[in-house]
Amino acid sequence: MEEEEDLELFGEQLYTLIYPKHKENAGKLTGMLLELPCPVLGQMLQDEALLSTAVDKALRALQVAQEPSKITCKDEDDGSMSSDSLGEQLFELVDVYNTGHSQKITGMLLEQDKESVLNLLSDPELLEEQVNSALKTLEEQSVEETDISDSSDTDDIERLGEKLFSLVEQLDPLHANDITGMLLEMDPVSLHQLLSDHTMLEVAVQRARAALDS
Structure with missing residues (x-):
């Protein structure tokens, strides 16, 4: 009314x-x-x-x-x-x-x-x-896409984590779990850069290791 x-x-x-x-x-x-x-x-x-x-x-x-x-x-x-x-x-x-x-x-x-x-x-x-x-x-498609993207983001992070762990393990096998966990807090774009640039990855691992030691 x-x-x-x-x-x-x-x-x-x-x-x-x-x-x-x-x-x-x-x-x-x-x-x-x-x-x-x-x-x-x-x-x-x-x-x-x-x-x-x-x-x-x-x-x-x-x-x-x-x-x-x-x-x-x-x-x-x-x-x-x-x-x-x-x-x-x-x-x-x-x-x-x-x-x-x-x-x-x-x-x-x-x-x-x-x-x-x-x-x-x-x-x-x-x-x-x-x-x-x-x-x-x-609007219905938007809701579905949101649901799909949420799950695909999770899957994406898991895949990145697996790849990242295998590379970090070669550089620092003793602290690979902790360092990978720290690196996964970065945004996906930065993570992809680490995976494609070994030098960047080494620097990131060294920083994470220094943070762990302190």
């Missing part, structure tokens, strides 16, 4: 700001911007430049949505316009939703056949539905 009241308030304030410059489309533009998250709307009301950018994007999206026939004709006249031109138009529409993943979502939507993409350009409701669906997919 509180969110509805917030949206109503945002809507009134946005309409008041948009109306002077875009009298004919003020209602539609306000409605499109109200699809954005409340925190973003709050920022727009305080930042004139941000609001102006969002209104411009919404206006371009509205123009494209109102002229689907022009897109189709142009497409028929010029086959080469296909992916690039459709991609640009679709990106403009997707970017209105301010998801932070406009490029990726546009790419996902462009995997459909051309007719489906044209439908998206002329049907704002269908576009919104597919943008939300793509965003959900991206």
